[in-house]
Amino acid sequence: DTAVSQTPKYLVTQMGNDKSIKCEQNLGHDTMYWYKQDSKKFLKIMFSYNNKELIINETVPNRFSPKSPDKAHLNLHINSLELGDSAVYFCASSRNGPYGYTFGSGTRLTVV
């Protein structure tokens, strides 16, 4: 059973399109995250939800909108895609407290 699954694994799309990435975890964790990994491998937190409530919202263009229908799901919707949005997006989850995260396999987004 996959602990944190995100789909799709690869996404190639044209500039200006709107796309969504889905994430689901079956670990019973309370907190879910979206990270962006750029071409230099730097991992930057974008959003964090705890029990469906937004708790971290870093400086991210408002074209990016997370949605958490329940604590097991955290989706990322991106409007009006730009070339600079090309990156690997990771979903992750964790339990409350200073504990580690379980990552999904990543979604490689390429905007052409």
Add this chain to the structure above:
Amino acid sequence: AQKITQTQPGMFVQEKEAVTLDCTYDTSDPSYGLFWYKQPSSGEMIFLIYQGSYDQQNATEGRYSLNFQKARKSANLVISASQLGDSAMYFCAMREGAAGGSYIPTFGRGTSLIVHP
């Protein structure tokens, strides 16, 4: 200021030798957790080891150990008996407490390890 500093962008080690990957951190919170992750060329993020700020002993997981020096704020990863499959990017990370109790995650910029046969 960076919360997590990994000063070695790249490291090389001979197969079967031990290697230490450096990590220093910065926090004023007494409760925090330190982690190491491995990212092979396939791209997935693999959890390796965890050290809590109140843990008295250094964490170990198989060939991985975390050399936790609290006063120096360092959390170096030691890989013993390196294998070719250890070639990957390694990230040090920290979660610290904040007002309201939300633990904010931070990652270092990573160290690329190459194991030579």
